Amino acid sequence: MWTFFHKLASPKYFYDISGRLLPWFATATVLLLLAGLYQGLWVAPADYQQGESYRIMFIHVPAAWMSMFVYMLMAGAGAIGLIWKIKLADIVAASCAPLGASFTFLALVTGSLWGKPMWGAWWVWDARLTSELILLFLYLGYIALQSAIDDTRTAARASTVLALVGVVNIPIIHYSVVWWNTLHQGATVTKMGTPSIATSMLIPLLLMALAFKLYFVTVVLLRARNEVLKRESGSSWVKETLDIK
Amino acid sequence: MTLSEFLNMGGYAFYVWTSYALAGVILIANVLMPMLNARKQRRELIGKLRREGSV
Amino acid sequence: MPTPTLPNLALACTALLRRDLTLAMRHRGEMANPLLFFVLVVSLFPLGLGPDSQTLQTIAPGVIWVAALLAALLSLEGIFRSDFEDGSLEQLLLSPHPAALLVLTKVIAHWLVSGLPLILVAPLLGVLLNLPTAAMGALLASLALGTPVLSLIGAIGVALTVGLRRGGVLLSLLVLPLYVPVLIFAASAVADAGIGLAITAQLYFLGALLALALTLAPLAAAAALRISVS
Numbered sequence: 427m428w429t430f431f432h433k434l435a436s437p438k439y440f441y442d443i444s445g446r447l448l449p450w451f452a453t454a455t456v457l458l459l460l461a462g463l464y465q466g467l468w469v470a471p472a473d474y475q476q477g478e479s480y481r482i483m484f485i486h487v488p489a490a491w492m493s494m495f496v497y498m499l500m501a502g503a504g505a506i507g508l509i510w511k512i513k514l515a516d517i518v519a520a521s522c523a524p525l526g527a528s529f530t531f532l533a534l535v536t537g538s539l540w541g542k543p544m545w546g547a548w549w550v551w552d553a554r555l556t557s558e559l560i561l562l563f564l565y566l567g568y569i570a571l572q573s574a575i576d577d578t579r580t581a582a583r584a585s586t587v588l589a590l591v592g593v594v595n596i597p598i599i600h601y602s603v604v605w606w607n608t609l610h611q612g613a614t615v616t617k618m619g620t621p622s623i624a625t626s627m628l629i630p631l632l633l634m635a636l637a638f639k640l641y642f643v644t645v646v647l648l649r650a651r652n653e654v655l656k657r658e659s660g661s662s663w664v665k666e667t668l669d670i671k
Numbered sequence: 672m673t674l675s676e677f678l679n680m681g682g683y684a685f686y687v688w689t690s691y692a693l694a695g696v697i698l699i700a701n702v703l704m705p706m707l708n709a710r711k712q713r714r715e716l717i718g719k720l721r722r723e724g725s726v
Numbered sequence: 727m728p729t730p731t732l733p734n735l736a737l738a739c740t741a742l743l744r745r746d747l748t749l750a751m752r753h754r755g756e757m758a759n760p761l762l763f764f765v766l767v768v769s770l771f772p773l774g775l776g777p778d779s780q781t782l783q784t785i786a787p788g789v790i791w792v793a794a795l796l797a798a799l800l801s802l803e804g805i806f807r808s809d810f811e812d813g814s815l816e817q818l819l820l821s822p823h824p825a826a827l828l829v830l831t832k833v834i835a836h837w838l839v840s841g842l843p844l845i846l847v848a849p850l851l852g853v854l855l856n857l858p859t860a861a862m863g864a865l866l867a868s869l870a871l872g873t874p875v876l877s878l879i880g881a882i883g884v885a886l887t888v889g890l891r892r893g894g895v896l897l898s899l900l901v902l903p904l905y906v907p908v909l910i911f912a913a914s915a916v917a918d919a920g921i922g923l924a925i926t927a928q929l930y931f932l933g934a935l936l937a938l939a940l941t942l943a944p945l946a947a948a949a950a951l952r953i954s955v956s
Contacts, residue, residue: 467691468677478681482690489694528697536690543686563903570899574890583953584886588900591882591946595904598935602907609914641698648705652712659716668717 435512437654438663444647451644458637466630473627479543483627486536488635489529490554492642493561494596496526500568501593504586513657514650516582519589520572521649525642527565534558553607557600564592578657738823739831746835749808756804761843764797768851779856786855787865787916793851794844794869795905798876799898801840805832805881806888806951815888816955825948833874833881833944841873857920864919868912871932878943879904885950908935 434440466484473480500522507515537555542548549555568585575581623631658664680687750757771789775781809815819825848865851857857865883901887893915928 463691472681477683479683479686481680481687485690485694525701528701532694532697535693539686539690543683560903560906563899567896567900567903570896571886574887574893574896580889580953580956584950587882587946587950587953588886591904594938594942595907598907598938599903602910602931606910606914641702645701645705648702648709652705652709655709655716656712659719664716665720668713668720 435514437514437658438661440514441651441654441663441667444651448644448647448651451640451647455637455640455644458633458640462630462633462637465633470626470630476544479540480627482536482540484630484634486533486540487631488638489536490533490558491635492638493526493530493533493558495639496522496529496642497561497565497589497596498593500526501586501589504582504589508583508586514654516579516586517650517653517657518646519586520582521646521653523565523569523572523585525645525649527562527569529638530558530562530565534562551607553600553604556603556607560599560603561596564596568592735823735827738821739827742818742828742831743835746832747838750804750835750839757839757843760797760801760840761847763800764793764844764847765851767793767796768854772855782856783858783920786852786857787861787913787920789855790848790851790857790865791868791872791909791913791916794848794873795876795902795909797844798840798873798880799901801836802877802880802884802897802901803894804840805836805877805884807884810888810955815951819948819952819955825951826944829881829885829947829951830940830944833877833947836881837874837877841869841877844873845869857916860922861916861920864916864925867929868915868932871929871936872908872912875908875932875935875939876905878939878947879908881947882943882950885947885954887954888951889954908932911935 434443462484466481470481472478500519503515503522504519506512507519534555537552537558538548541550541552541555568588571588572581572585575584655664655667678684678688768790771785772782775785806815809818818828821828845866848869849862852862852865880897880901883897883904884893886900887897890896911928911931915925915932918925918928
């Protein structure tokens with residue numbers, strides 16, 4: 427098991443194995459997306475309170491979950507790269523960032539589109555939306571820091587420190603925003619999701635969540651493979667790979 | 672649900688379909704970018720290696 | 727290498743503190759800039775929103791605190807920039823003393839020079855914005871607890887960007903999201919005190935943030951410095 431991880435850290439091995447796994451992840455993603463969309467848009471019944479607009483949830487909630495999940499992964503991969511000095515971990519962390527930011531942005535916009543029919547305003551300083559907004563800033567800061575530093579190794583280490591500081595701060599920021607929100611909110615607020623969710627709505631939600639996860643793996647593999655080729659361009663196995671096909 | 676009901680989404684068509692369309696755009700863009708990048712990078716790397724004389 | 731004994735470390739920190747304070751005193755003019763900025767920004771709000779005392783009273787806690795955040799941000803570069811440029815930062819990191827404690831010392835020096843003046847000027851700004859007298863104590867308490875946190879968290883951001891040529895705007899992007907909890911609890915404390923509510927919860931949270939920042943921020947900043955300097 428340990429040798430598997432050791433081998434995985436080798437860029438060449440990673441490139442080979444990811445190349446073989448990629449079609450499977452991609453296919454699974456597409457299948458799950460189709461299943462989720464079918465269940466969410468067609469099969470699941472309308473909500474008695476929110477009508478059809480609640481279907482935005484099937485995009486909004488998985489996107490929000492992914493935005494958090496990807497950040498943790500980004501920080502974790504960065505930490506592995508920092509502590510054990512594994513280049514591939516740095517590459518994975520860097521590949522996560524734009525995707526995480528995309529998910530956060532998607533969560534924000536779909537939240538806004540859901541909020542408009544529900545709460546009547548394009549933007550509300552709801553606790554979750556506000557936390558997501560700050561998370562977006564954290565992602566953008568990470569990406570900005572990485573691109574500002576020229577040396578890839580230094581850039582990876584610096585942005586990892588930032589990501590780890592962010593990880594400590596995210597619960598604090600989230601808690602403070604929730605606290606702030608309960609202070610300033612009116613007495614009546616429609617909650618975005620009912621605490622006990624009907625099975626017919628839970629299924630598409632989970633399908634979409636899983637689809638988003640596999641999608642994430644697919645894209646990270648794609649990005650990481652590009653990075654690996656770029657950084658290892660001097661080595662002989664890259665030269666061989668480029669000439670094949 | 673009939674097809675017209677499906678498209679109308681109970682009057683919320685704009686909100687629902689914009690959300691899904693935006694999701695589609697973002698998901699497709701995030702897949703296309705690395706794929707296009709791969710092709711471009713491949714060309715550049717082959718060119719660079721040829722210039723260096725190692726290929 | 728001799729293991730640093732406790733007296734050695736204390737001496738090193740005192741020496742560093744004295745050095746930083748002396749250097750800051752020599753550039754007293756630069757010290758004044760963030761302070762003037764603080765006063766100016768707060769003064770802009772009545773000019774922009776109108777002099778209605780009720781409005782000013784409502785926005786006073788938030789405005790004073792946002793201005794404090796921005797003023798703290800402005801002053802941050804001073805922590806490491808000049809040391810980075812003349813090479814003394816590297817020397818600091820090479821010393822046998824734990825870098826985190828040396829960083830903490832520098833942050834304390836920075837706070838004395840930039841945070842403390844903000845606290846002293848704040849009552850004046852409260853008066854400008856018609857802050858109720860009941861809230862003045864809360865303003866001072868929140869600033870006393872909050873400005874060190876701003877310096878500590880800011881130090882991490884500066885440590886990450888000190889090696890960059892134009893790190894200024896990037897610094898704001900990195901640090902401001904991390905400042906949000908301080909802003910929320912501090913502004914809430916001042917606002918609640920103004921209407922007579924208890925503010926123990928907010929003060930406890932600010933205290934907790936301070937404790938967390940005191941322990942972890944120097945470590946993160948030291949790590950970031952090593953990375954930036956390498």
